[in-house]
Ligand SMILES: NC(=O)C1=CN([C@@H]2O[C@H](COP(=O)(O)OP(=O)(O)OC[C@H]3O[C@@H](n4cnc5c(N)ncnc54)[C@H](O)[C@@H]3O)[C@@H](O)[C@H]2O)C=CC1
């Protein structure tokens with residue numbers, strides 16, 4: 001089966017390299033012709049995934065039609081803000097009943113639409129085989145062939161089975177899930193907590209506080225997801241707790257690194273302008289905060305991350321606010337209902 005990868009950042013490149021071990025019809029799409037030409041010449045993505053060879057079997061193009069036409073599986077892995085637009089652009093060349101995989105992590109808009117939802121809208125009438133792929137999978141490690149596990153989720157069982165079969169390898173273990181909401185919310189919201197953990201590490205608050213923040217962060221993520229129909233158990237799996245752990249603790253994480261810089265006093269603007277890479281947690285925090293306010297969902301960590309991003313609180317002030325919240329029983333903070 002032909003597999004098209006739309007987005008040649010670190011993650012798209014790493015997934016292609018992983019797939020190259022078992023597939024022969026692979027096309028990596030990047031927006032700029034000069035980037036496609038450079039990747040073809042150097043067989044290395046020096047900007048986003050340096051030090052890893054791009055096997056010859058991967059064709060690289062800046063022609064979207066060439067990438068998408070004839071593909072049985074199209075993977076979208078642009079930054080979240082570009083997913084809806086990208087899905088709209090691929091629609092006219094998309095094969096009937098092709099599987100479309102959303103591998104980005106974030107939300108589509110401040111209405112709380114998930115990425116798979118906006119993809120489904122854009123490709124309606126062509127295919128309903130939409131799958132989210134999400135888990136603790138830093139591109140640097142996947143590209144280097146280190147072992148990891150992830151989750152493929154869809155409401156269409158045969159679609160999720162196809163993705164499991166296509167992506168599974170001796171070093172890339174794929175689990176199936178029918179809870180696409182939980183898988184997507186987990187992948188999006190853990191980036192907010194990684195930013196917060198970075199801040200905490202930036203001002204050197206120690207290991208106990210990081211454990212507390214990750215645990216309370218997971219409760220907050222779960223509370224949000226369950227409110228919008230996700231299954232609670234999904235947050236305890238690879239796409240929830242698994243990804244939370246890796247992003248809050250790994251030196252590979254752009255979100256954690258950005259948080260450290262915020263803790264050290266850099267502004268969000270300075271951080272974003274200083275990197276070519278996407279720091280999804282900033283956009284997601286602002287979107288989630290708006291939704292949480294509207295829906296009366298208690299999300300204190302997210303709120304403080306937004307105060308930091310907007311320059312309203314210092315890291316010390318955010319800590320003070322979180323530590324001084326009302327006394328309560330731990331059990332009363334767990335989510336109990338879904339819509
Ligand atoms: N890097 C990682 O380890 C992982 C990243 N992800 C997710 O995958 C998505 C992409 O992340 P990365 O590949 O790491 O990004 P990256 O930061 O390595 O590169 C961003 C890529 O997106 C392209 N891009 C920027 N704006 C665009 C636009 N408007 N339209 C189309 N393309 C655009 C850039 O040219 C570049 O190729 C994000 O949502 C991220 O959360 C998911 C799992 C792992």
Ligand SMILES: O=C(CO)COP(=O)(O)O
Nearest residue numbers: 135136137138253254255
């Ligand atoms: O999602 C990721 C790992 O699973 C990547 O996290 P960062 O975007 O923080 O690097």
